Amino acid sequence: MEQKIKKLISEVESFTASVKDDVEAFRLKYLSKKGIIPSLFGEMKNVSPEERKNFGLLVNDLKNKAEEKLNSFRELLESSEGQKEVPDLSLPGEPKSLGARHPISIVRRRILEIFSHIGFTVEYGPEIEDDWHNFTALNFPENHPARDMQDTFFIRSGESSKDDIALRTHTSSVQVRIMETQKPPIRILAPGRVYRNEAISARAHCFFHQVEGLYVDEGVSFADLKQTLMYFAKEMFDADTKIRLRPSYFPFTEPSAEMDVSCNICSGKGCNVCKYTGWLEILGCGMVDPNVLENCKIDSKKYTGFAFGMGIERIAMLKYNINDLRLFSENDVRFLKQFISA
Ligand code: DAH
Numbered sequence: 616m617e618q619k620i621k622k623l624i625s626e627v628e629s630f631t632a633s634v635k636d637d638v639e640a641f642r643l644k645y646l647s648k649k650g651i652i653p654s655l656f657g658e659m660k661n662v663s664p665e666e667r668k669n670f671g672l673l674v675n676d677l678k679n680k681a682e683e684k685l686n687s688f689r690e691l692l693e694s695s696e697g698q699k700e701v702p703d704l705s706l707p708g709e710p711k712s713l714g715a716r717h718p719i720s721i722v723r724r725r726i727l728e729i730f731s732h733i734g735f736t737v738e739y740g741p742e743i744e745d746d747w748h749n750f751t752a753l754n755f756p757e758n759h760p761a762r763d764m765q766d767t768f769f770i771r772s773g774e775s776s777k778d779d780i781a782l783r784t785h786t787s788s789v790q791v792r793i794m795e796t797q798k799p800p801i802r803i804l805a806p807g808r809v810y811r812n813e814a815i816s817a818r819a820h821c822f823f824h825q826v827e828g829l830y831v832d833e834g835v836s837f838a839d840l841k842q843t844l845m846y847f848a849k850e851m852f853d854a855d856t857k858i859r860l861r862p863s864y865f866p867f868t869e870p871s872a873e874m875d876v877s878c879n880i881c882s883g884k885g886c887n888v889c890k891y892t893g894w895l896e897i898l899g900c901g902m903v904d905p906n907v908l909e910n911c912k913i914d915s916k917k918y919t920g921f922a923f924g925m926g927i928e929r930i931a932m933l934k935y936n937i938n939d940l941r942l943f944s945e946n947d948v949r950f951l952k953q954f955i956s957a
Contacts, residue, residue, distance in 0.1 A: 616662070620673040623651060627681045638688045645681040652678050718954045719824055719943055722931040723806050726826050729850040730804050733843065735828065738803045740789035742810070743770060746779040748788040752910040753867040766812035768821075782810035786827035787867060787924055790903075793829065794911035799918045800832040806927075817887065817939040824927035829903070831913065831920030837870070837902055840921035844874055844900065851930065852876060857883075859894065868901025868922060880936055887938070895933060898925035 627645065632638045645651050655674045662670045716724075727737055740748070755762050757776050771780040789805035805827040813819045830839070841860065848858045857877040865871045875896050878889035885891035900923035905915035928940055935954065937943075942950050 616666070616670065617673060620655070620670070620677055624673075624677050624680055627677065627684055630684060632688050635692055638685065638692060641681075641688070642685055646678075646685065652681060715952050715954055717943075717951060718931045718935060718937070719927050721954055722927050722934060723824065723826065725851065726847075726925070726927070726930070727804055727806065729847055730828065733846065735802050735804045735830075738789060738793050738805050739807060740783070740786070740792045740805060742783055742808060744781060744783040744788045746773075746776055746781070748791045749781060749783050749785070751777065752791040752907065753787055754904050754906045754910070755866045759866070768810050768812050783807075784811055785809050785924055786825040787922070789827055790829045790867075790922055791907070791911055794831065794908070794913055799913060799920075800830075801920070802830045802832075804828050815941060817941065818890075820928070820940050820944065822944075823940070825924050826927060828900075828923045828925075829920060830922075831903065831908070831918050833918055835902075835919045835921055837921070840900060840902070840923070843921070844898075844923065848874075848876060852933065856933075860900075863899060863901075865899055865901055867904050867907045868899075869904045871899065871901035874898045874900060874923075876933060878933070880932070880938055895929055897929045897933070898923050900924070 623645075630641060632641060643650060647653075652674065655677070659667065659671065659674070727735075731737075749767075750762060751757070762776075767784050768782040769779055770782065771778075773779050786805045786807050786809060789803075789807070793801060793803055793805070807825065807827075808822055809825050810822045811819075813821055815821060828843075830843070844860075845858070848856065859875050860872045861875065863871045863873040873896050875894035877883050878886065878893050878895050880886050881889065881893070883893035885893055889895050900921065903920040903922050908915040908918060908920065928943055931937060931943070932940070
């Protein structure tokens with residue numbers, strides 16, 4: 616009997632299984648109610664009292680080994696089943712749809728690129744600005760009506776306007792910050808968001824985007840400004856886009872001008888975007904007023920400069936035939952996904 620049990624123990628120990636059915640067969644053979652081990656326990660009563668202890672120990676050993684074996688097989692099978700759930704790597708992946716760049720970003724990048732070819736670098740300034748940088752240094756006298764040209768969002772109204780803090784109304788404030796900290800030659804662009812307290816419509820918004828340009832050096836002339844803007848317009852728009860410069864007024868430039876491009880939404884016939892004029896104003900420009908240079912501690916006898924500030928939304932409207940400024944900030948995916956960056 617002892618021999619028989621020892622043989623069973625070594626059988627159990629050397630048993631192997633590769634599929635579920637083998638494991639079940641093992642369980643049925645050894646551990647199920649009618650299996651070998653319970654029947655051995657049943658035989659206990661027939662064993663002589665002297666042998667009974669040893670017999671009991673051996674059958675117990677057999678039972679433990681069989682249970683251990685069964686458990687280890689079950690674990691093995693479970694983990695290999697887990698492995699079977701690893702996805703089939705040869706299947707095509709789930710498509711991830713890529714977002715598109717915002718049209719304002721596309722146009723801003725294009726503007727910066729065009730000017731980078733003629734040596735302009737990029738600078739940034741804060742959107743919350745003090746009175747000095749947004750107005751006073753730019754030759755807006757205190758209480759001058761020119762300040763009303765820019766309906767300002769004030770963050771803090773000081774006792775006198777000198778202490779006002781506001782959301783910048785234009786990127787021209789960056790001109791001042793750069794001229795205060797850099798020495799000519801200065802040739803920079805300053806892109807950014809600007810804010811105005813205006814009623815929202817197809818043509819106006821309370822925030823929009825500008826790119827400011829500034830070039831200060833010895834002997835910079837209006838002819839340089841004009842050539843630079845012509846170069847820009849040719850690069851930015853089709854060859855048949857018409858441009859025109861109109862005399863204008865800004866406190867920080869003298870002389871000042873505005874540049875229009877022909878409205879390609881209505882091909883110059885007149886529509887609500889161009890207010891039926893056939894032209895869209897895209898930028899203001901001029902020769903930096905000597906007062907502004909002096910405010911920034913730049914010798915206006917030695918240096919001259921030109922500056923310009925353009926609206927990115929306006930340019931994007933022209934490029935992509937968009938007739939409502941509000942579309943840019945409504946985040947409608949059907950609108951946004953149409954623009955593929957160049
Ligand atoms: N800052 C002006 C505006 O927002 C635009 C402008 C006009 C910028 C003339 C300039 C400039 O640099 O020279 O309306």
